Amino acid sequence: MKLRKVIVSVTVFLAVVIVVAAAVIAHFAKPFVVDQLEKNLKVKTRVDQIRFGFPLSITLVKLELGDFASFERISVFPSLWGIFAGKIVLNKVDVIRPVITIVRSPDGSIAIPQPAQKGNGPAVVIAGFSMSDGVVTFIDKTVSDPGYALVLESVNIDISRASVFPGSQKILCAVSAKAGDVKNKSSGVLTFSGWMDFVPKD
Numbered sequence: 278m279k280l281r282k283v284i285v286s287v288t289v290f291l292a293v294v295i296v297v298a299a300a301v302i303a304h305f306a307k308p309f310v311v312d313q314l315e316k317n318l319k320v321k322t323r324v325d326q327i328r329f330g331f332p333l334s335i336t337l338v339k340l341e342l343g344d345f346a347s348f349e350r351i352s353v354f355p356s357l358w359g360i361f362a363g364k365i366v367l368n369k370v371d372v373i374r375p376v377i378t379i380v381r382s383p384d385g386s387i388a389i390p391q392p393a394q395k396g397n398g399p400a401v402v403i404a405g406f407s408m409s410d411g412v413v414t415f416i417d418k419t420v421s422d423p424g425y426a427l428v429l430e431s432v433n434i435d436i437s438r439a440s441v442f443p444g445s446q447k448i449l450c451a452v453s454a455k456a457g458d459v460k461n462k463s464s465g466v467l468t469f470s471g472w473m474d475f476v477p478k479d
Contacts, residue, residue, distance in 0.1 A: 310337070318390040320345060333357065345390055349374035359402065369405040375432075380424070381417045408434040413454075429454045429467070447474045 307327050314322040325339035336352040350373040359366025381387050411432035418424040432454040438447070451470040458464070 314342070317392045318342060320390050342390060344378065345388075346375060346377040348372060348376075356404075363399055365399050365401045367401070367403045367405075369407070370403055372406075372408045372411070375408060375411045375413075377411070377413045379413070379415045381415070381419055383418050385419055404438050406434065406436040408432060411454075426458075428457045430457065431455045447472060449473075 307324055310327060311322050311324055314320075320343035321341075322343070323339075323341040324337050326337075328336040328338065330336065330352075333356075334352055334354045336350060337348070338350055340348040340351055350371075352369075352371040352373075353367050354369040354371075356366040356368050379387060379389065411429075411434075413429040413432055415427045415429075416424040417427075433452070435451045437449050449471075450473055452468070454467045456465045456467055
């Protein structure tokens with residue numbers, strides 16, 4: 278019984294230490310993450326909270342990227358094995374309730390924040406991606422002055438790769454959404470599911 282109590286006490290103590298350490302790291306990580314996103318994407322960024330999970334996950338809560346997008350939550354699940362292979366491998370990226378606005382200017386250009394190029398960094402491999410309850414608005418200002426707006430609501434995406442190794446990039450993809458024409462208030466349902474294979478060129 279004494280040994281059992283000792284084990285329980287040690288387990289509880291370690292759990293408290295891990296929780297406190299994660300809270301401290303998250304507190305100091307927040308300004309760093311915001312600064313890096315603003316420098317790389319060139320947009321005003323806001324993050325309400327950063328959480329670290331066990332065994333290894335990072336979650337950004339209420340992320341805002343200027344007027345381009347806002348996210349209720351984004352969670353990434355990195356793989357430690359990828360580091361030994363010289364890659365950044367993300368086992369899964371979960372995006373919850375994103376609201377994205379894409380605007381096509383009268384000159385035909387589309388402004389979408391893109392990471393700044395900084396030499397040859399490690400390869401990034403995303404093994405799985407999911408989006409839940411998203412809203413994507415596309416505004417085309419080449420058609421008229423206020424712009425023609427097409428809205429995709431209830432966007433749900435689930436993508437998983439068959440393998441993270443080089444070679445054939447076979448993925449299983451499932452997509453569903455409700456499409457609406459804001460001006461005419463017409464709507465429809467878009468669905469797709471199946472395997473897709475992207476074979477690298479020689």
